Amino acid sequence: MISLTSSAVEHLKSLIAEKQADASTxxxxxxxxxxxxxxxYVMGLDHSTPEDTVQSQDGVSIIIDAESLSFLRGSQIDYVDSLSDAGFxxxxxxxxxxxxxxxSFEPQAA
Incomplete structure (x- = not known):
């Protein structure tokens, strides 16, 4: 499915705590x-709906809608903080x- 680096997991935990979001976020x-x-790609904190795929890793969740899932299988999310850029x-x-x-990306031809 989708994996997160340890940096992404830690930053996501920190972001959820900073926003004082509940455990289902x-x-x-x-x-x-x-x-x-x-x-x-569009990312943000949210709650899942019954139609979503939810993947949990190390205490955090990734929520993906059905239409986006085929574009994202096998992806890895990292959090980078450098002099020129910071973000997932x-x-x-x-x-x-x-x-x-x-x-932004161009999908592979089917």
Whole structure:
């Protein structure tokens, strides 16, 4: 499914605590049309619905809607904090190419 690095897990725990969110809050990961490569990642804290796939790892949850799941299988989420950038970063094996911004990708042809 989707894996998280230890850095991503720790930052997500910290973010949930900072927002004083309840235990059912997780990181929603969605794919939608847009961005400079055709599709873009959208992330934010949210609660799951019955239609979602929820994956738990080390005490945090990733929430993915059914339409986005096929674009994200096998992906890894990391949290990077460098001099030039900070945030969650995706490594997606389903992307034919990714934009330099890191939030946009072109899916592989079916």
């Amino acid at each position: 997780g990181l929603r990961l969605r794919v939608e049309k847009g961005g400079c490569a055709g599709m873009q 970063k995706l490594t997606n094996p389903n992307a034919a190419r990714s934009c330099g911004c890191g939030t």
